Amino acid sequence: MATVNPLKPKERVKIPRQHPRELGAETRRTSFLEVSSGFDEEQAVLEASRCLECRDAVCVKGCPVAVDIRGFIQSLVQRDFAAAADRIRQTNALPAICGRVCPQETQCEQVCTMGRRFEPVAIGKLERFVGDWEARHRPPWDRVSAPCRGPKVAVVGSGPGGLTCAAELARLGYRVTLFEALHALGGVLRYGIPEFRLPNEVLDRELRLLDALGVETRTNFLVGRTATIDELMDEEGFRAVFLATGAGTPAFMGIPGESLSGALSANEFLTRVNLMGADRFPENDTPLRLGREVAVVGGGNTALDAVRTARRLGAEHAYLVYRRSRAEMPARKEEVAHAEEEGVELLFLKNPTAILGDERGRVRGLTCQDMTLGKPDASGRRRPVPVPGSEHVMAVQTVISALGQRPNPIVQATTPGLAVGDNGTVTVDANQRTSRPGVFAGGDLSRGGATVILAMRDGRHAAAAIHRYLCEDERRDAMLCRDVMTKTVAVCHEIDPVDRCARTMRDRNVGFLPVVDAGGLVSGLVTDRDLAIRVLAEDLSLSMPVSTVMTRDVRVCRETDSLRTAERRMAAVKRSRLVVVDEAGRCVGVISLSDIAQADSRTQAGRVLYEVTQRRAVGSARRT
Ligand SMILES: Cc1cc2nc3c(=O)[nH]c(=O)nc-3n(C[C@H](O)[C@H](O)[C@H](O)COP(=O)(O)OP(=O)(O)OC[C@H]3O[C@@H](n4cnc5c(N)ncnc54)[C@H](O)[C@@H]3O)c2cc1C
Ligand code: SF4
Numbered sequence: 247m248a249t250v251n252p253l254k255p256k257e258r259v260k261i262p263r264q265h266p267r268e269l270g271a272e273t274r275r276t277s278f279l280e281v282s283s284g285f286d287e288e289q290a291v292l293e294a295s296r297c298l299e300c301r302d303a304v305c306v307k308g309c310p311v312a313v314d315i316r317g318f319i320q321s322l323v324q325r326d327f328a329a330a331a332d333r334i335r336q337t338n339a340l341p342a343i344c345g346r347v348c349p350q351e352t353q354c355e356q357v358c359t360m361g362r363r364f365e366p367v368a369i370g371k372l373e374r375f376v377g378d379w380e381a382r383h384r385p386p387w388d389r390v391s392a393p394c395r396g397p398k399v400a401v402v403g404s405g406p407g408g409l410t411c412a413a414e415l416a417r418l419g420y421r422v423t424l425f426e427a428l429h430a431l432g433g434v435l436r437y438g439i440p441e442f443r444l445p446n447e448v449l450d451r452e453l454r455l456l457d458a459l460g461v462e463t464r465t466n467f468l469v470g471r472t473a474t475i476d477e478l479m480d481e482e483g484f485r486a487v488f489l490a491t492g493a494g495t496p497a498f499m500g501i502p503g504e505s506l507s508g509a510l511s512a513n514e515f516l517t518r519v520n521l522m523g524a525d526r527f528p529e530n531d532t533p534l535r536l537g538r539e540v541a542v543v544g545g546g547n548t549a550l551d552a553v554r555t556a557r558r559l560g561a562e563h564a565y566l567v568y569r570r571s572r573a574e575m576p577a578r579k580e581e582v583a584h585a586e587e588e589g590v591e592l593l594f595l596k597n598p599t600a601i602l603g604d605e606r607g608r609v610r611g612l613t614c615q616d617m618t619l620g621k622p623d624a625s626g627r628r629r630p631v632p633v634p635g636s637e638h639v640m641a642v643q644t645v646i647s648a649l650g651q652r653p654n655p656i657v658q659a660t661t662p663g664l665a666v667g668d669n670g671t672v673t674v675d676a677n678q679r680t681s682r683p684g685v686f687a688g689g690d691l692s693r694g695g696a697t698v699i700l701a702m703r704d705g706r707h708a709a710a711a712i713h714r715y716l717c718e719d720e721r722r723d724a725m726l727c728r729d730v731m732t733k734t735v736a737v738c739h740e741i742d743p744v745d746r747c748a749r750t751m752r753d754r755n756v757g758f759l760p761v762v763d764a765g766g767l768v769s770g771l772v773t774d775r776d777l778a779i780r781v782l783a784e785d786l787s788l789s790m791p792v793s794t795v796m797t798r799d800v801r802v803c804r805e806t807d808s809l810r811t812a813e814r815r816m817a818a819v820k821r822s823r824l825v826v827v828d829e830a831g832r833c834v835g836v837i838s839l840s841d842i843a844q845a846d847s848r849t850q851a852g853r854v855l856y857e858v859t860q861r862r863a864v865g866s867a868r869r870t
Contacts, residue, residue, distance in 0.1 A: 249299045250323055251297070253295055258296050259364050263296070263366075267282070269281055274558070274584075277442070278440065280442055281584055285375040290322055293367065293368050293371070293372060294319045294372060295323050297360070299319075304358070305358050305367075308354040308355075309353060310699045310703050311337045311702060311703050313334055313336075313373070318334050318376065327380070328384055331379070334377075337706075338373075339413050339452075339455075340406060340698075343377070343448060343452065344373060345371065345372075345378075347698055348697070348698060355367070355369050386455050387451075387454040387458040398423065398482070400482075400486075401422060401487075402491055403491040405432070405492050405690075406433065406705070407488075407701035407708075408426075408705065409432075410701075410705030411688070411705035412461045413456055414709030414710070420712075420713075423463070423484070424461055424463045426463065426465045427467065427468040429465050430465065430521060431465065433490075434492065437520050437521040438551065439520075440555050471656060475660070475664075485684065486685070487685045488678075488688070489657060489680070490701065491653065493671075493690035493694055494651060495670075496513045496651050497649045497652065502601065503603055503645075504601060506603040506608060507535075508537060508644045509609055512548045515552055537642060540556040540565065545574070545577060546575075546650070549566060550577045553590050554584070556644070556646070563642075565640065565642070566592045569617050570594070570617070570619065571595060572592070595616060596617065597617050598613065598645070601613075609642065609644060610641070612639070612640045612642050613637055613638070616632075616636035653691050658670065661685070662818045662819070662820075663681060664680055672687040674692045677708075677711040677714075678707050679715075682818070683813050684814065719810055722813065725808065726806055726809070727803055728806065730844070731841060735760065735825075735833060736754050737768075738761055740770075741793065744787075747772060747777070747792045748774065757773055758773040759771070760800065760825045760836075767831040768833045769800075771796060771799070771825070801821050804826070805827070809845065812842065813842055822840075
């Protein structure tokens with residue numbers, strides 16, 4: 247692989263890692279201005295020239311979306327900033343955001359060859375430089391042509407997962423609508439991560455790209471309440487849905503006093519400040535009462551964001567209470583250092599046991615117990631063990647818990663047949679497919695709390711999978727149940743004796759029979775298993791009519807329904823087969839998931855042909 251840097255490796259390692267300018271800690275204590283101002287052009291080129299241009303660029307393997315790191319850094323060395331932007335955008339739609347918030351020190355920079363003996367190349371800060379340069383000099387939203395009008399796709403949730411998926415699908419030519427429960431787009435990027443780490447202006451310019459791509463947005467739209475997934479698909483004609491509703495339901499400590507005034511979750515606290523401007527009361531009408539002494543409980547990014555925000559809002563003492571030690575903190579080291587510079591007091595090896603209230607029901611203190619570290623637990627971190635008799639009270643007027651989050655259950659509860667894991671996450675396969683055909687999911691909703699870049703990766707994978715699905719779906723739409731169903735199905739009549747029915751099943755070698763009434767219409771279903779269990783368990787006579795043992799819970803579809811309709815109905819009612827009826831309701835056959843799968847494999851050649859024509863049709867919507 248060709249190298250472009252004229253410096254010899256031993257000259258490159260002598261260049262110290264570059265550091266961008268930062269606001270002074272004193273200014274930061276009262277300001278929400280961004281802490282770091284990023285590299286200028288000279289710093290970026292100098293930092294890029296430290297790269298060793300490794301033949302085996304391990305940094306790329308460390309990046310969850312496999313950005314061509316070596317390639318974009320080479321473009322920087324050549325001062326071709328536009329080429330650097332193009333290389334990053336091949337796999338990362340939000341470089342200016344990732345450059346600011348991704349934990350590079352545990353991803354690409356952790357494995358960087360330079361980092362083995364010297365400081366790693368500042369890959370994240372270079373990525374941010376390229377994203378910011380592109381926005382100033384060559385805005386991507388000025389370079390998209392009018393979108394074409396393919397099938398409709400709904401994207402639910404406008405965090406990094408939803409934004410990435412929506413942009414990718416729009417580029418492929420689909421008509422995308424982005425649904426968001428809140429009044430503003432961005433998910434955690436807007437209401438969670440504060441302005442001093444990620445200014446809203448950076449997010450807003452990424453949203454301009456969505457706008458230019460023709461993505462329609464519907465805010466204040468709570469999917470599951472305003473409309474369900476089934477309503478969006480059946481009534482509004484969305485052919486596929488990507489769910490990226492995140493993990494916005496906070497976990498609480500489960501200790502006494504959590505309902506006192508002044509005890510709140512980091513999620514609520516940050517949303518009130520970042521989204522609703524509660525810090526600017528009465529200019530904005532959502533007040534936020536904050537004590538002089540504030541304790542934030544937790545050790546992750548959310549806890550750090552909350553405690554640094556509290557400090558900026560005037561807390562004289564802003565404590566971070568964490569039950570393990572500094573070494574186990576999941577928060578980014580850079581953020582921890584910034585917090586300390588700003589005067590945040592880090593209290594390690596302390597675990598809250600109760601929040602104390604005054605006579606007016608307001609927080610007046612936090613009881614904590616000292617901890618020591620024992621053996622590693624399932625997470626690999628050393629388990630905190632309480633020190634007996636070490637309980638003590640901290641005087642605080644506000645307690646903010648930042649102990650992790652889980653998905654909000656609304657969409658799961660209102661979407662029949664959507665498989666959900668133990669902790670409320672939506673179950674997906676490697677292609678982000680859920681158990682419901684046409685419904686895909688990703689980001690924190692399927693992972694539990696994760697990271698921005700992983701949500702983006704899911705959004706990207708889902709867009710590709712939705713494209714494949716819709717190509718196949720188009721054919722499923724054109725094929726009817728009567729084309730693939732098993733036609734020769736015996737039936738039994740409600741008045742037939744049970745033993746005759748069992749004989750028919752045995753002779754026909756089938757495990758069930760549709761039951762019809764006197765008019766020949768399907769009225770129920772009887773299976774050999776049900777027959778055996780009921781007849782044996784209840785000691786029924788074999789000459790009894792089938793109507794006494796059959797189930798009336800029979801699921802049917804019409805012979806003129808498309809395969810897509812049949813498949814969706816099977817998923818919704820959690821059945822792998824349906825009885826097929828004609829227009830009059832008479833049984834004409836049975837269709838199963840394997841019949842549909844066989845039809846799919848028979849027409850693989852058709853799929854390839856369809857995809858080629860689809861790509862040609864949408865080609866005009868791609869970026870110029
Ligand atoms: C305070 C904080 C700081 C963080 N800092 C970092 C960091 O520095 N680096 C990092 O990599 N990660 C960080 N994370 C984690 C990261 O932000 C998340 O992993 C990421 O945002 C998940 O993206 P997502 O698209 O899955 O969902 P989200 O960003 O959570 O977005 C989900 C969106 O869906 C909307 N929604 C929910 N339900 C519905 C519904 N029924 N109908 C319509 N819309 C709905 C929500 O309102 C929200 O806008 C942080 C998280 C928090 C809370
Ligand atoms: S591993 Fe580090 S030094 Fe090697 S190509 Fe990647 S960024 Fe450059």
